[in-house]
Amino acid sequence: MADKKWLPRWFFQLASPRWCYQITGRLLPWFLLATLILLAGGTVWSLLFAPADYQQGNSFRIIYLHVPSAILAQSAYMLMAVAGAIGLIWKMKMADMVLKSAAPIGASMAVLALATGAIWGKPTWGSWWVWDARLTSMLILLFLYLGIMALNSAIENESTAAQASAVLALVGVVNIPIIKYSVEWWNTLHQPATFKLTEKPAMPPDMWLPLLVMVIGFYCFFAVSLMQRLRNEIIWRERRASWVRELLNKQ
Amino acid sequence: MSFNSVSEFLAMGGHGLYVWLSYGLGAGVIVANLILPKLSRNRLLAEQKRRLRREETA
Amino acid sequence: MSTGTNPENMQKVSALALFMATMRREFLLSFRRKSDLANPLIFFLMVATLFPLGVSPEPGFLAQLAPGVVWVAALLATLLSMDALFRSDYEDGSLEQLLLSPQPLFVAVLAKVSAHWCMTGLALTVMAPLLAVMLFLPAEGMPGLMLSLLLGTPTLSLVGAIGAALTVGLKKGGVLISLLVLPLYIPVLIFGSSAVQAAVTGLPLGGYLALLGALLALALALAPLAIAAALRISISS
Amino acid sequence: MSTGTNPENMQKVSALALFMATMRREFLLSFRRKSDLANPLIFFLMVATLFPLGVSPEPGFLAQLAPGVVWVAALLATLLSMDALFRSDYEDGSLEQLLLSPQPLFVAVLAKVSAHWCMTGLALTVMAPLLAVMLFLPAEGMPGLMLSLLLGTPTLSLVGAIGAALTVGLKKGGVLISLLVLPLYIPVLIFGSSAVQAAVTGLPLGGYLALLGALLALALALAPLAIAAALRISISS
Amino acid sequence: MSEPLLKVSQLYCERDDRVLFSHLDFALSAGEIVQIEGQNGSGKTTLLRILCGLSRNYEGEILWRGEPVQDVREQFCREMLYFGHQAGVKAVLTPEENLRWYAALQPNIAVADIQAALERVGLRGYEDVPCHSLSAGQNRRVSLARLYLSRAPLWILDEPFTAIDKQGVAAKEKLLLEHARRGGSVILTTHHELGIEGPVRKINLDQLAGTSA
Amino acid sequence: MSEPLLKVSQLYCERDDRVLFSHLDFALSAGEIVQIEGQNGSGKTTLLRILCGLSRNYEGEILWRGEPVQDVREQFCREMLYFGHQAGVKAVLTPEENLRWYAALQPNIAVADIQAALERVGLRGYEDVPCHSLSAGQNRRVSLARLYLSRAPLWILDEPFTAIDKQGVAAKEKLLLEHARRGGSVILTTHHELGIEGPVRKINLDQLAGTSA
Ligand code: HEM
Ligand SMILES: Nc1ncnc2c1ncn2[C@@H]1O[C@H](COP(=O)(O)OP(=O)(O)OP(=O)(O)O)[C@@H](O)[C@H]1O
Ligand SMILES: Nc1ncnc2c1ncn2[C@@H]1O[C@H](COP(=O)(O)OP(=O)(O)OP(=O)(O)O)[C@@H](O)[C@H]1O
Numbered sequence A: 001m002a003d004k005k006w007l008p009r010w011f012f013q014l015a016s017p018r019w020c021y022q023i024t025g026r027l028l029p030w031f032l033l034a035t036l037i038l039l040a041g042g043t044v045w046s047l048l049f050a051p052a053d054y055q056q057g058n059s060f061r062i063i064y065l066h067v068p069s070a071i072l073a074q075s076a077y078m079l080m081a082v083a084g085a086i087g088l089i090w091k092m093k094m095a096d097m098v099l100k101s102a103a104p105i106g107a108s109m110a111v112l113a114l115a116t117g118a119i120w121g122k123p124t125w126g127s128w129w130v131w132d133a134r135l136t137s138m139l140i141l142l143f144l145y146l147g148i149m150a151l152n153s154a155i156e157n158e159s160t161a162a163q164a165s166a167v168l169a170l171v172g173v174v175n176i177p178i179i180k181y182s183v184e185w186w187n188t189l190h191q192p193a194t195f196k197l198t199e200k201p202a203m204p205p206d207m208w209l210p211l212l213v214m215v216i217g218f219y220c221f222f223a224v225s226l227m228q229r230l231r232n233e234i235i236w237r238e239r240r241a242s243w244v245r246e247l248l249n250k251q
Numbered sequence B: 001m002s003f004n005s006v007s008e009f010l011a012m013g014g015h016g017l018y019v020w021l022s023y024g025l026g027a028g029v030i031v032a033n034l035i036l037p038k039l040s041r042n043r044l045l046a047e048q049k050r051r052l053r054r055e056e057t058a
Numbered sequence C, D: 001m002s003t004g005t006n007p008e009n010m011q012k013v014s015a016l017a018l019f020m021a022t023m024r025r026e027f028l029l030s031f032r033r034k035s036d037l038a039n040p041l042i043f044f045l046m047v048a049t050l051f052p053l054g055v056s057p058e059p060g061f062l063a064q065l066a067p068g069v070v071w072v073a074a075l076l077a078t079l080l081s082m083d084a085l086f087r088s089d090y091e092d093g094s095l096e097q098l099l100l101s102p103q104p105l106f107v108a109v110l111a112k113v114s115a116h117w118c119m120t121g122l123a124l125t126v127m128a129p130l131l132a133v134m135l136f137l138p139a140e141g142m143p144g145l146m147l148s149l150l151l152g153t154p155t156l157s158l159v160g161a162i163g164a165a166l167t168v169g170l171k172k173g174g175v176l177i178s179l180l181v182l183p184l185y186i187p188v189l190i191f192g193s194s195a196v197q198a199a200v201t202g203l204p205l206g207g208y209l210a211l212l213g214a215l216l217a218l219a220l221a222l223a224p225l226a227i228a229a230a231l232r233i234s235i236s237s
Numbered sequence E, F: 001m002s003e004p005l006l007k008v009s010q011l012y013c014e015r016d017d018r019v020l021f022s023h024l025d026f027a028l029s030a031g032e033i034v035q036i037e038g039q040n041g042s043g044k045t046t047l048l049r050i051l052c053g054l055s056r057n058y059e060g061e062i063l064w065r066g067e068p069v070q071d072v073r074e075q076f077c078r079e080m081l082y083f084g085h086q087a088g089v090k091a092v093l094t095p096e097e098n099l100r101w102y103a104a105l106q107p108n109i110a111v112a113d114i115q116a117a118l119e120r121v122g123l124r125g126y127e128d129v130p131c132h133s134l135s136a137g138q139n140r141r142v143s144l145a146r147l148y149l150s151r152a153p154l155w156i157l158d159e160p161f162t163a164i165d166k167q168g169v170a171a172k173e174k175l176l177l178e179h180a181r182r183g184g185s186v187i188l189t190t191h192h193e194l195g196i197e198g199p200v201r202k203i204n205l206d207q208l209a210g211t212s213a
């Protein structure tokens, strides 16, 4: 343990499933409240009050779902890779659980980003799908998610499954910049920038403020969903521990 | 407020289908992500309680 | 028992011996059943024949397709042969013995992957000109094709072996492995086919080859360790 | 012991029971590991993504490729999943038991192939529109694509099973099977992709579909017997 | 019962230019247990696979109830149970599901008996566990449960006691004896000393190996 | 030799909610033979896989020459021989080729001894036959030849006598005894009654299975 002195105390508390269960239990209602307020407020704002884009008209409102889900899909993968590294290095069970719980949420965000993008593409580009760099790398990200989920579900033993997914997540994260870079280069090489995504335009504040609200709302939603799944996972894995027994008896 | 009437709001300047499809999908994904863990939690707790009871009697 | 005079050195010698012995064993295993050796090649050839049949037999059109199709075929041929890399060792218990050896695991793993590459990637590279002719690839593209395959296929073998190691404990890993590995193959595919296209159009292809080389260096450095870790994890359940 | 009142009839009943039990078992085997079910589909999807990446992302060009690529992808996805059809039964000894059953072997074989088709061919057909959109296949081609896949994929499963049965006794049959089976797949590929192309260009496609149907009828009549015979030969070595 | 169930005459088999057995003659009547003996590699498995019809790599004649076995194949399969080196157990299925499929293969097995058979091989409580989570011996037991289900008169068993613990072996030996008493007959190989007192006949293959000339 | 070779303390393992063993303590000194006993499914294989380091699915401590085994992994692997349920024999290679590769894995094995070892397991004349043309028992013998090559002090053997004929078993039992006399030690499982007279200690897992609470 001598070599772990430099790590702060809370890091080791994190390793305790019981402590995590309790702390997430206390945080969960607040995050849920924040999620509901931010998402409801953001949706109303973006649908009713944000101005329409002068070029794209009202289809522009899809951005308020599209961008948060795309950002979240990428962040969730980073989180998984970090959790995987921690799980492999310090053999921390909680990190394994985070990795496993984050995967389906991240995958559903990637699906949402792809679906909203595709829907948006139809009115703007006249086609559901275009082999653009951003789109392609999002699709590959979805494949990476699906791979991790499939591997996780194919291995019966929990800790083996967690470690195998961690290795895969790490290999994937090494590859993400390579994939992004290669895909971008490939596209600019083959195809002139006919359909280039509008690089962050100088949006007026009443356009990007609701976007900010939505992004924060999505992060809160991610936290809520992650904590819910995490708590389930904790109960399942610790089902033999006495504190879970007491917890079950209390309810 | 960018819209003058409900029908205008629903039409979204001709892009109603796309916008509402997106928001519907978004709502679906988010709600599913909140509800499914809740359901599986209920199932898990019931299962474990049953197991505890079984072990107590055994 | 035999600590020798210079243990450090002894260790290196015996690791080298393990590398050679493992290579030798893998080659023996393949040569014993000659069909195994020919199969990836014939598969490669057949995927390339499917295209003219399924898409269009027109030379001009095919020439445009050729760089991509050759690369996709090489990629699929590698992928197909990947699943068998560790599976038979797992099933007959040799893999357990390998894991329990005092020798560094990554050495044996590297030997297995090298042997695999010689029998798929290298062989595909040698075969590629035949395919290129069948698909009417212009002659200028040929050096680019060969060089890019030579630099790209080892990466495919190394990365594919990670997937094989992760799925070795599972029944029917065959399809799961493609799911895990294909996304990781995409950069190689892109740079590889771009190199061929550049060669066809007379553009400089040094950049692409350098990139493929960089990917290979990265894979050579990291993949053996990842494979070794994945094998230990898969077995320890 | 239980010769029953009408042995002829009894036999039919028990053969039907065997068919149902085998189907049920195959579905169970797949559903137990949910990923197995999704894998051929995801593979299908990924092969289709490789093409734009390897060849060219340009919609016009891809649209021309689309019928062929979708069909080649379906063919490869079926081929890849074929090897597992009898192998695990062979390895754990269930195949011996199947051969020693007094029931007609071709019934069990037909059940296995049907289950396999439901989980690959049928599923691929349902997925195909997604692929078609990704490859910019014109909307007019869609019905032709679906119909041709619906009629063609069962033939692929049946013919592939013959190859699987012939190679089941060999280690590493994975690539050998493609070698045996691909040539037999070519007519299906040609008629299938022609049907789609005809649909895209607005030509009548009844002829192609009739041909695919005829191939299917032929395969349905002959393949189960061929598979049964091949299995007996493979085992009795 | 004047006619033997199974009659083998002048059976000859060689592998890789080595004669495993030649001039092998024996007859098996109802109620008999025959143990094939021999060293490792003497040809026991090969003989059993020939007898049950899995291998056709032999010369000589095999009669089932007086008729050449290849002519009455279906009848023979109906009345024979083969238990080979591999157990024929699917790893992802539970013991019960495995046996259900087996019952579909053999029409005269009653599905209703499966539970009882599993209980008798000591797998009670494991009915719902997939077989890959069972031990080596438990996997063999799943397959051995078929002996309790079978109504076939002829059992051909290739090392049925591999990986089975002592109590298990004793129970199976009793079962074989019962089967013989009911008029069934058994051909088996095992390297283990049979604890059966009764009508066990031994055939030693080591003496039957021809010269390799 | 005051310090035991291997010392296990408070070993605990559960699988699928069933405790296989808990509070398992034992020490193994040089010259000892320990037989792990237990019914099918009692956890013998699981225990051996934990001891040799293939499975990490346990709680408790395992010391090798006084140090935690995970800290001296390489040293431990060098001094240990594991023989598992699967023989680790490649079917298309000949017995000799199989053993050559094995010799490369274990640096202190001399390649020159391989011929002698094959002869001692009764495979003389089969050195050049691919293993898929050998019988079940002969395949196991190829792997058992490793015992004659090994210089490792600790042998961990999981049912080494499966499929081996009687003479073969007797020879292997003698070998174990010799190994113990030379100061080696053995942990093994077998369902067969050991004919060894000497320092055999038995550990019964059936009594160690905790309540599933
Ligand atoms: C399936 C189709 C699409 C996918 C997969 C996709 C994916 C992405 C991704 C990954 C981002 C980056 C989010 C970030 O990290 O900031 C993004 C941002 C964005 N997308 Fe899309 N997109 C798609 C279609 C579209 C369409 C059709 C439009 C509109 C014409 C569009 C407009 C935007 C805008 C304006 C941004 C924000 C740019 C920025 O913040 O950098 N996208 N999209
Ligand atoms: N992969 C696995 N996953 C979960 N449980 C398992 C697994 N393998 C074995 N088990 C369980 O662990 C228990 C012990 O198995 P193990 O193989 O150690 O038994 P064993 O004592 O070696 O039996 P045998 O004498 O049959 O070889 C069994 O009851 C089995 O149900
Ligand atoms: N597939 C094969 N091809 C060629 N020869 C074979 C094959 N299988 C077995 N043999 C040879 O046939 C002989 C008999 O093998 P068989 O498996 O019948 O022996 P066995 O008596 O069952 O031995 P064991 O007690 O080890 O199970 C062996 O000497 C072996 O070399």
Ligand SMILES: [Mg+2]
Residues within 6 Å of the ligand: E044, E045, E046, F135, F136, F137
């Ligand atoms: Mg045998």
Ligand SMILES: [Mg+2]
Residues within 6 Å of the ligand: E135, E136, E137, F044, F045, F046, F158
């Ligand atoms: Mg065991």
